[in-house]
Amino acid sequence: MIYLAIIICLLCSAFFSMSEISFVSADRLKVELDKSSQNTLSRIATHFYKNGSRFITTALVGNNIVNVIYGLLVAKALEEPLTALLHNDIGVVLVQTIISTAFVIVFAEYIPKAIGQAKPNIVIRIITLPFFLIYIILYPITLLIGWISKLFFKLFGVKNEDDTVQPLTKVDLDYFIESNVNQQENADEARILQNALEFSDIKVRDCLVPRNEITAVGDDLTREELIEIFDKTGYSKLPVYKEDIDDIIGYIHSIEMFRMGDSREWQSRILPTIFIPESLPAENALKQLMQKKRSLAIVVDELGGTAGMVTLEDIVEEIFGDIEDEHDTQRIAMRKVGENEYIISGRAEVDTLNEQFDLQIPENEDYQTLAGFILHYSQEIPDAGEEFTIPPHFQIQVLRATGNKITLVRLRKIES
Missing domain, CATH: 3.30.465.10 (Uridine Diphospho-n-acetylenolpyruvylglucosamine Reductase; domain 3)
Structure with missing residues (x-):
């Protein structure tokens, strides 16, 4: 009977060790995504992450309780045969300690922690319900320990971080994509997600059409000359300048050529553009274009000269990849x-x-x-x-x- 109790204590210790390591190793994003399924176990797991210190305290308290009981049972089980064999109290205690410690390290620490670290999210789902029952039973003890800990923190002037949930970072999301998305079956989706994560780091200079590749027109062209340039380049919109390319006054859309009818004054159809610096984040440029309902912006350098131009499409392609249009033959x-x-x-x-x-x-x-x-x-x-x-x-x-x-x-x- 005593040996059965020892085995049960070892299994309980293994349970707490596995719970602790899987909790700290689990992919939090997966836990959050599982929560959306409205599954009871997922909601409990999310509650654990909102009260992380109490989860860890419960695991440590439970582990210590069963380890103390395990130590007492092993000592009692081995006392009689070891005393008869060694005839020395110190030797008996030493051998008891070595045997009990070896079993705990191998079967209650190393093996369960290796399993918990290898498959943390699976383990979390398995242990959630039994751990929740233990969590409720030990709640008064963990509450008392938490209160005593805070008291000591105050006495020694140590700042105690509350159980606030840390927001998921780009690193968390990027790791989730790399480790969980099948790169062969979902390569395009994975690329779009990763591009979206990296989008905040992209500057306008990374996606502009450089100055020497801009096709711009002077405001002194005739309507026929402008139509010919539209026809030759295949572009749908062209920047318009007054003196030179550093003096851009707006842009003209090809559709305006049809709206004008026989009117020769195409200059009245020039749309105002916005001017943005090279160093502006692409996401800010996208917001400006959408707020001002423009599809093209002129990029200026630090001296105020034209460094290039950027379109809505250029920015969106940073996330979704190449979008086929009239420019793509020259891209x-x-x-x-x-x-x-x-x-x-x-x-x-x-x-x-x-x-x-x-x-x-x-x-x-x-x-x-x-x-x-x-x-x-x-x-x-x-x-x-x-x-x-x-x-x-x-x-x-x-x-x-x-x-x-x-x-x-x-x-x-x-x-x-």
Whole structure:
């Protein structure tokens, strides 16, 4: 009978140890999501997390109670055979301590904590109901211990943090996505969620169309000339300037050409734009565009000159990825065409290429794009069709270039 009681005490100790480690290791976001299912066990688990210190106190009190009982039972069970064997009181106590401690460490600490840490959320669901019953039984004791603890904190001037629920952070959400979303079945959804989490860190400079790629028109063009530019570029809206591109006065939408009928004065249809700095967070730019009901903003540098432009679509694409429209034929091309061979837009960012294709292109504060990388090493704008090697393992062929920029490149990575 006494051995059965010892086994029960070991199992109870294992239960408390497993409960404690699974509580601190569990994915809180999963617990919060389970709560929305209106399941009773999920609501109890959420209550535990709102009263975390009481949960831990209950586990510690329960564990200590069963460990004391276990120690007394082991001492009683082993006293007679050990006394007959050793004939020494100190030796008997020493052997009792070693045996009882070894069993507690292996069966009530190491094994249950390893299980609780490996599958914390599953364990939390399993132990919730029995632990809740123990929680109620031991509540007066845990309340008293909590009161005594607060008294000691005040006496020694230690600040005691109340049981307030810490809000979930971006790190919590990002970890949940990485560890719980099947990257093959839900790759697009996972990417959108991760982009949404990172959106607050994105600046306007990360998603703008640079100054040298803006197609803008002067306000002195005729209606026919403007229609021709719309037709040639395929764009739906164009910035309008007075003197030069640093003097932008608004933008014109292609649909206005149809609303005007035969009117020649298209300038009266120019829509006012907003001006935003490069350093503005993209989420703030999005709010400004939506509040002012505009689809295009001009980005200015620290000297007030035009650094580029950004559209609603450019910002939204930071979350949802590329949205097919009339611009996309001219947007950033990045595709693998053979073994270690790629066709890439000069505008493609180096860190994106390294992440997507593992090209290991050296990163440097002097450049951000592939065109910048090439210019950094060649020190001149190569002609279309020109081929050369950038040590140690990049063979470059310029497929398309204008007088002042590289637009399309064939890159071959030479294996060492």
